[in-house]
Structures are given as structure tokens and as C-alpha cells.
Amino acid sequence: MGRSKARFAVIVMALAAPLVGARTASPTMPASIRKIFISRCMGCHAGASPAAGMSLDPDRLPASIQDKPSSGKPDLKIFDSATPEKSYILMKLRGAAGIAGSRMPLRAKKLSEADIQTIADWLAGIKPRDAAAAEAKKARQTGLPKLDHVQSSDGRDDRGQPIPRRAG
Numbered sequence: 321m322g323r324s325k326a327r328f329a330v331i332v333m334a335l336a337a338p339l340v341g342a343r344t345a346s347p348t349m350p351a352s353i354r355k356i357f358i359s360r361c362m363g364c365h366a367g368a369s370p371a372a373g374m375s376l377d378p379d380r381l382p383a384s385i386q387d388k389p390s391s392g393k394p395d396l397k398i399f400d401s402a403t404p405e406k407s408y409i410l411m412k413l414r415g416a417a418g419i420a421g422s423r424m425p426l427r428a429k430k431l432s433e434a435d436i437q438t439i440a441d442w443l444a445g446i447k448p449r450d451a452a453a454a455e456a457k458k459a460r461q462t463g464l465p466k467l468d469h470v471q472s473s474d475g476r477d478d479r480g481q482p483i484p485r486r487a488g
């Protein structure tokens with residue numbers, strides 16, 4: 321790739337950053353998942369003192385559970401943004417071996433595997449901020465950000481600064 325082409329890619333990235341950043345900050349939650357949290361979880365996981373000290377109000381998800389250690393299994397994270405498939409919330413929904421306490425939702429009909437998989441897919445699609453920053457850093461080091469990196473990063477470097485245009 322020529323110099324001017326590389327510069328063009330960086331300019332495109334700079335222009336795209338505000339849009340991409342907005343999407344990363346508030347990933348859209350499908351209506352079907354919203355409904356599950358509201359009707360199946362919020363009866364206990366909401367309000368001033370939610371069960372396990374954890375609100376599952378969809379307006380605050382996923383930020384409220386992202387990389388938050390479980391109170392029952394502190395070495396596991398409710399939503400593990402680095403390895404979403406290992407998120408403790410999925411183990412609790414499936415009643416997996418090794419969970420503390422009960423399978424969720426407590427004392428109610430369990431979610432179907434299809435619904436659990438829908439939640440798993442949604443979590444897997446949320447780009448962790450750290451990974452996005454690492455990709456942006458790598459792109460700067462190699463000098464040639466690929467467009468798919470541009471689309472998946474939040475346009476900021478590992479210190480949260482907007483990625484500057486390269487001189488020359």
C-alpha cells in the first residue's frame with residue numbers, strides 16, 4: 321500500500337471514530353433479550369437492594385455486569401468481556417457444575433437453551449474496550465490499520481485518546 325493510501329485509511333478512521341465510539345459505548349440490546357431480563361430477572365435483580373447486590377435492569381446492561389466479579393465465585397466474572405463464553409451469568413442460567421448457589425432464575429421456570437444461547441451470542445458480540453484498545457495499538461504499530469479493525473475499535477488508543485493522524 322502506498323503512503324497516500326495509508327494516510328487515507330487513517331483519515332477515514334479518524335472520521336469514523338465518533339460514530340464507532342458511540343456504538344461501542346452503548347451496544348444495542350435486542351428486544352427479545354430486554355424482555356427476558358425484564359420479565360424473568362428484574363423481579364429480584366432490581367431496585368434499591370437487588371438479589372446478590374446485582375441489578376439486571378437492561379437499561380444499565382451490559383456495563384453494570386461487565387467484568388464484575390461474582391459475589392459467590394469471586395474468581396469468575398458475571399460478564400467476562402475477554403472470554404464472553406465463560407461469563408458466570410451463562411453458568412448460572414445453565415446450572416453449570418461449579419456454580420455457587422442455585423440455577424437462575426431462582427424458583428421459576430428455567431430459560432430455554434435457545435434463550436440462553438441468544439444471551440450468549442449477544443455477550444459475545446460486545447467488543448471489550450481493552451481488546452479494542454489493543455487492536456488500535458497494534459494497528460498503529462504496524463502502521464496500516466485494516467478497515468475491519470477500524471470498524472471494531474472505538475477509535476481510541478489504550479489511554480482513551482483519539483487515535484491521531486500520522487504525520488507524513
Ligand code: HEC
Binds near residue numbers: 363365371393
Ligand atoms: C426469585 C428471585 C430471583 C430471580 C427471578 C432471579 N434471581 Fe438471580 N439470584 C437470586 C438470588 C437470591 C441470588 C443469590 C444466591 C444464588 O446465587 O443462588 C442470585 C444470584 C444470581 C447470580 C450470581 C450473582 C453473583 O454475584 O454471583 C446471577 C448471575 C444471577 N442471579 C442471574 C440471574 C438471571 C440472569 C436471572 C433471570 C433470568 C435471575 N438471576 C433471576 C434471585 C433471583
